[in-house]
Amino acid sequence: MTGALLVATALLGLAASLAGAIAPGRIRTLLSSVLTIASCGFGLAVATEVLHTGHVAVVHTDRLLPLSGFSLMLDRFGALFVAVSAVVGICAMVFRLGYDGHGLSSRTASSVLPLFVTTLLLVPTAASVTTFLFLWELMAVSSLLLVLVDHRRRPEVQEAAQWYAVMTQFGAAALLLGLVLLATRTGGQSFAAIAAGSAHLPSWVKSSAFVLVVIGFGSKAGMVPLHVWLPRAHPEAPGPVSALMSAAMVNLGIYGIVRVGDGLLGGGPVWWWLLVMTLGALSALFGSLHSATSTDLKRLLAYSTTDNVGLMLLGVGASGLFASAGHQSLALVALAAALLHVVFHAVFKGSLFLTASSIQQATGTRDLDQLGGLLKRMPVTGSLFLVGGLSIAALPPLCGFVSEWLLLQAMLHGLPSSNPAIAVAMPIGVGVLALTGGLTALTFVKAAGIGLLGRPRTKPAAQAGEVHESMWIGAGVLATLCLVFGVAPFLVIPAVLDAARNVIGTHIPDPLVGGWQVGLSGIHGVLAPGLLGLGLLVAVSLVAGARRLVQRAAVRRTEAWGCGREVQTARMQYTATSFGEPLTRVFEDVLSPSHDLDVSHVAESRYYVEAATFHTSLNDGFERHLYRPAAGGLRWWGTIARRVPNGSVHRYLAFGLVALIVVLVVVA
């Protein structure tokens, strides 16, 4: 039954792709979107069924891939990711109906987008190395094509796509090496065979496979220092695609690390997980710092994805650390917190990316310094953005609070452990979580304050109007889920716990208090998000009521005080750049800002300034100090190597002869 549903998901996705390729222009978008939504619906159905009953869905056919066969298997852990991808996919597709621009309605895009969504649904179901790599590459290529959709009009898209292509292929190569190493050493390429054989593997094989896999999945998840493609590709991709990439695709990086590290290899030594935690902490800090100082709305969100992936990795690493120290219950809680953050991040980041795309469509720009006053002009979109922003800033009663609280609890309760690695790592993890929490709050105060409040800074922002209703619905469903999951997290926590138990051992008892409360059994500290939400509602209404009672005089509204200036313009407002400026100063070493002041004088006298231009930009340190030199080295190697094949047939014949002799010598 579940297997049939899985097949239906895949087939409907292919049908949607076909419809996008051959349907006439008028109904192309509608038809391919509806079929994709149906595919996602089936995916959601099979995922909830598997999560609910625990029955594993299995599909195997020998006809699709030669030699190895195509095998899918959906267990509870994979089902969680399928469900997340399906929900984000449905919302993105609904959003897409009203979204125009970026050439997403072209024949190529309409046919590739369903393919991308389908691979997002199917990657967590892959049950063998070949199937997994096939689907993984299909996902990478289809998302690359979707990033490139607008390449004719904007040259920066090409650059972003180049970065993405290189990084994703680098990751895929690492992944290929790691998984093939495991498959050859265990003697079977299905995941079940690897899991069964991994216990007898020598530790260097396991460790090198794990490191390779972390590199491969980390590059897809946007983990520092492999994140450089993310703040380029996500902003340049069309709205629904950027939401899918940020809310669904990066999750699969986390999926892969947990699936291989905890599932296939069955956990590992302490240093594996310290590595994961370190990379997570770096990603969280680096991502949140850059998002707090970015002025491009979608770039800000992309860096914030790196930040949140860092938090998930922190949870995954903490879980592995606890497991290797023998704290099974805490390991389960930490992994559940990380997975819960995967789910909630998908919900709020999906809604944020979709609303940011609405704003981009309505105003034609993503630059916060050119927006302003949008809450009045786009009340629905603006409010949805606010809900997402409050949620990502981890404020109750929205969902981001619950997962970060749980992650914090899991790390805090590891403190009394006698294991030195845990005793050192956990306080640092808690500190990182606290710092990123503060920076994220700052980021979204900036995004909402500069972009939505105040006065419009440019004409397009002043003339912006509300977007199509389907775009409200797409983002609105996700924003509503933020609130629902924030007030009633018990709707997802059992499923997340089951999924976590599925990878790290089924015998661990339930460590969480259920019902309306969230808490760790046996440990003080319980969270009742519903009550918290209710309390907040009561407090806010009390304060509002009291203010209304106390207010005596009528409110007089006058112009903002501008030192008595005759003309005040919207450009005199606080900007996103100036908001981030103090932070840029404090973290100058990390953000390495560059300033460029250009003053030109009038011809008659140097005492009079004709024009002054000021340019400031922040540089990604990893890009500057790691990737640029590496790219320069490759280019140098390319120019050197080009001298060898100079077009002479004689030389090529000589190469062939030499190669033949070498082969003969080696073989003989």
Added chain:
Amino acid sequence: MRLTTLARRWRAHPAAVPSPGPGPPAIQQAAGRNRGSLQLRHVDAGSCNGCELEIASIFSPVYDAERFGIRLEASPRHADGLLVTGPVTRNMADPLRKTLEAVPRPRVVVAVGDCARNCGVFRGAYGVEGSVADVVPVDLEIPGCPPDPATIITALRGLAGT
């Protein structure tokens, strides 16, 4: 060194400034409202800076107007009123109106010096719009060209209620 010593000696005994006695009802009302604390935003509407010198000196150690609760405030949003000097020039008429608009009500307007009262020697000059009272309603006038610090403080004490 000697100057510092002198200033310290004066600081120990600030100049005696007489109390104004009960003023007109509007001023008494303002004094009751301010209860010993008067925050003023200063607007130079076109003054020759003579009055500014005197205003600066009322906050010097010698006169020390702050002991009577009188302070200059940077933002009109935080002020109880305006302290306007000079004849109102054409360029300053609108900024003066805007500044008054920015002061929360109820508020007072004090015109300091003869120019603020009746344009003084600048009466009829090019670029002069008129006296302060021609542009905004004035509650208290302080005569003098320029008024000496003690006069200013005495008048402001009436407003501050000290």
